[in-house]
Amino acid sequence: MNETTQQGLRVSEKVQGHHRDRLAVVYVRQSTLQQLTRHQESTRLQYGLVDRALGLGWPRTQVLVIDDDLGKSGTTATGRLGFQRLVAEVGLNHVGLVLGIEMSRLARSCRDWHQLLEICGLFATLIGDLDGIYDPTDYNDRLLLGLKGTLSEAELHVLKQRMMAGKRAKAERGELGMAVPMGYVRRPSGEVILDPDEQARATIALIFNQFERCGTINGVLHYLVRHQIQLPHRIRHGLRQGDLDWRRPNRTTLSNLLHHPLYAGAYVYGRRPTDPRRQQPGRPATGRRVATPETCAVLLKDRWPAYISWAQFERNQMQLAANQTTDRGAIRSGAALLSGLIFCGRCGLRMASVYNSSGSRLRYACNQMAINYGEALCQSLVGQLVDDWVSTQVLRALEPAALEISLQVAADLEGERQHLHQHWRQRLERAQYQVERSARQYQTVEPEHRLVARTLERQWEEALTAEAALQADYARFQAEQPPVLTAEERAAIRQLATAIPALWQAPTTTPADRQAIIRQVVERVVITVHGESEQVDAQIHWWGGHGTQATLIRPVARLDRLSYYPQLIARVMALHAVGKGPTAIAQQLNAEGWRPAKRCETFNGPMISALQVRLGLRTPPPPVIPQRQANEWTLAELAHRLDIPPPTLFAWLRRGRLRGRQVAHGAHVLWLIHADPQDLEQIQVWRTTAPAEQRLTHQQ
Numbered sequence: 001m002n003e004t005t006q007q008g009l010r011v012s013e014k015v016q017g018h019h020r021d022r023l024a025v026v027y028v029r030q031s032t033l034q035q036l037t038r039h040q041e042s043t044r045l046q047y048g049l050v051d052r053a054l055g056l057g058w059p060r061t062q063v064l065v066i067d068d069d070l071g072k073s074g075t076t077a078t079g080r081l082g083f084q085r086l087v088a089e090v091g092l093n094h095v096g097l098v099l100g101i102e103m104s105r106l107a108r109s110c111r112d113w114h115q116l117l118e119i120c121g122l123f124a125t126l127i128g129d130l131d132g133i134y135d136p137t138d139y140n141d142r143l144l145l146g147l148k149g150t151l152s153e154a155e156l157h158v159l160k161q162r163m164m165a166g167k168r169a170k171a172e173r174g175e176l177g178m179a180v181p182m183g184y185v186r187r188p189s190g191e192v193i194l195d196p197d198e199q200a201r202a203t204i205a206l207i208f209n210q211f212e213r214c215g216t217i218n219g220v221l222h223y224l225v226r227h228q229i230q231l232p233h234r235i236r237h238g239l240r241q242g243d244l245d246w247r248r249p250n251r252t253t254l255s256n257l258l259h260h261p262l263y264a265g266a267y268v269y270g271r272r273p274t275d276p277r278r279q280q281p282g283r284p285a286t287g288r289r290v291a292t293p294e295t296c297a298v299l300l301k302d303r304w305p306a307y308i309s310w311a312q313f314e315r316n317q318m319q320l321a322a323n324q325t326t327d328r329g330a331i332r333s334g335a336a337l338l339s340g341l342i343f344c345g346r347c348g349l350r351m352a353s354v355y356n357s358s359g360s361r362l363r364y365a366c367n368q369m370a371i372n373y374g375e376a377l378c379q380s381l382v383g384q385l386v387d388d389w390v391s392t393q394v395l396r397a398l399e400p401a402a403l404e405i406s407l408q409v410a411a412d413l414e415g416e417r418q419h420l421h422q423h424w425r426q427r428l429e430r431a432q433y434q435v436e437r438s439a440r441q442y443q444t445v446e447p448e449h450r451l452v453a454r455t456l457e458r459q460w461e462e463a464l465t466a467e468a469a470l471q472a473d474y475a476r477f478q479a480e481q482p483p484v485l486t487a488e489e490r491a492a493i494r495q496l497a498t499a500i501p502a503l504w505q506a507p508t509t510t511p512a513d514r515q516a517i518i519r520q521v522v523e524r525v526v527i528t529v530h531g532e533s534e535q536v537d538a539q540i541h542w543w544g545g546h547g548t549q550a551t552l553i554r555p556v557a558r559l560d561r562l563s564y565y566p567q568l569i570a571r572v573m574a575l576h577a578v579g580k581g582p583t584a585i586a587q588q589l590n591a592e593g594w595r596p597a598k599r600c601e602t603f604n605g606p607m608i609s610a611l612q613v614r615l616g617l618r619t620p621p622p623p624v625i626p627q628r629q630a631n632e633w634t635l636a637e638l639a640h641r642l643d644i645p646p647p648t649l650f651a652w653l654r655r656g657r658l659r660g661r662q663v664a665h666g667a668h669v670l671w672l673i674h675a676d677p678q679d680l681e682q683i684q685v686w687r688t689t690a691p692a693e694q695r696l697t698h699q700q
Helices: 003-014 032-036 042-049 049-055 081-091 110-122 140-170 198-214 219-227 250-259 310-322 368-373 382-445 450-480 487-497 500-505 513-520 565-577 582-592 605-615 635-642 646-655 676-698
Strands: 023-030 063-070 095-099 127-128 132-134 184-186 192-193 231-234 246-248 265-271 296-299 342-346 352-356 363-366 379-382 522-529 535-542 547-553 632-634 657-663 668-674
Touching: 003 379, 023 042, 023 049, 023 081, 032 042, 042 049, 042 063, 049 063, 049 095, 063 081, 081 095, 081 110, 110 127, 110 140, 132 140, 140 265, 140 296, 192 250, 198 231, 198 310, 198 382, 219 250, 250 310, 363 382, 368 582, 379 382, 379 522, 382 450, 382 500, 382 513, 382 522, 382 535, 382 547, 513 522, 565 582, 565 605, 582 605, 605 635, 632 635, 635 646, 635 668, 646 668, 646 676
Parallel strands: 023 063, 023 095, 095 127, 342 522
Antiparallel strands: 127 132, 184 192, 231 246, 265 296, 352 363, 363 379, 522 535, 535 547, 632 668, 657 668
């Protein structure tokens, strides 16, 4: 008995009647559409498995061909509706035999392959290929099927690695072709050159120049929109492939342009690797991230024509990184000049800009630990104090360069206007070309062919209308901005050399402008408040390594927070001991250079009198208020009784926490606050919870 006869007997033993009672499924798959057109013999062989099923005893009506996955890869079952249908039919006990030309046609993933084996073994479904018929319930056949599935997956891995190695080797030579961004074109020879269109090149160069001036993508975008500048795109597909198309600018396109190292003449490969953790099933193009030039698989500098130098590209990347909120942060709206630049000298964290009273009052607060971990507020102070000091130091630093700055401003304005006028002239030249082209097309058509002539005539009229509208827009632009600076403008610019402080304080200079200037010379500002006192250590770290230090005096709420409070109390008690009254003591303190808290410049009699009352040096006579009722207090009495500042009590009164009424007292009006013993206890509770409420206010 020969080998063929023996194999036929083994096959006949495996194929039983209960198998023939169910369907025989022929699964057909090709990986790509290219294989369908170039490898048709493989497709014919797979469809020929129908005859194999007929030879094994299945009637033609019981043979099902599943070919839904033609042109789809077998690396995953996701997106393969044919394979999913096959698994579903087997799971419903409708299939007795599954035929494929080889195991790789069914699946190239061990996960999908073993899932099919498990279901076929559970429902006693046979699996067949060109080598024979296998029973998944038989240990030897199952072992062989598992080995074939592993080899199928390994084959795909080897082929993929071989292709990727060749692709990487070609990329390391800088010869691997890839799509070029706008501003570049690829010749049929494969050489990459700058866009031959002069206006397209000028627009790309203008974007980089404006980013050098603005420092933000948002600033460049608003500049392009304000001047009606569109971006040049080369059409890559369709009947107009290779034509230049002008599209409106957007933030994503500008971001990709500024981040792309190609514009600095560098060839990169592996700039957008795929992160499997972020990839969505069935969508191989997802999960991509943009790698930095240093982390790209291949980086070859000075390989392509460049719009900017590599040094300028690195400066742009540093500026883009600094614009992120995780670093210094971009220039933001608001009155704070040091937003993103001020750091806490105690813990080293960045201090936040907090606006109170509807944005009219600015404070710098170190509140990150309070927000994230519920800790106490590290430190805070009035923002205007620090802003004024830094502004003075910056203006002093700019004085030697004032003349140079004025000359540079004049040159920048001249250059910007020349670029804008050149851009308008290029647009007019393009519109004129379209008019002439439409005219030539209309003049060359046969007059009798009216169907075509009417269309060309309409196109000619549209081109003329567009040219006229563009000329009108350019005329308005020329009226608003002449090509060169006027004598008045030059005189105003020359005045910069002597009027920088006036320009800094001018109403037309916005906080964003001041922030931009400060960021050019200041790296960071470090602030340290001495306890709760009025003394603040401030340090400016200039770009270049220099530093400036000073001790600032901030306003505090109470006298007892002054650093010299013990000495002040001792002096007041000494003057009181010699018999001087409150007014005389105040005059003496002012003459000796003592200063009170808050923003008061000098002491006065009522302030000294209130201080003496708090120290127990004198007891003020109670005010004669005939309208007083039971458990009513004046603000001064209640403040002295509870040791709470009168402004705090008055704020609680305005918020409705305290009950009170106003009464006439001579030429003045007094507040009488109702506070019985229970109210006094409640006010003491409010006093202990006030710091937590203040922290919550800062967080909000």
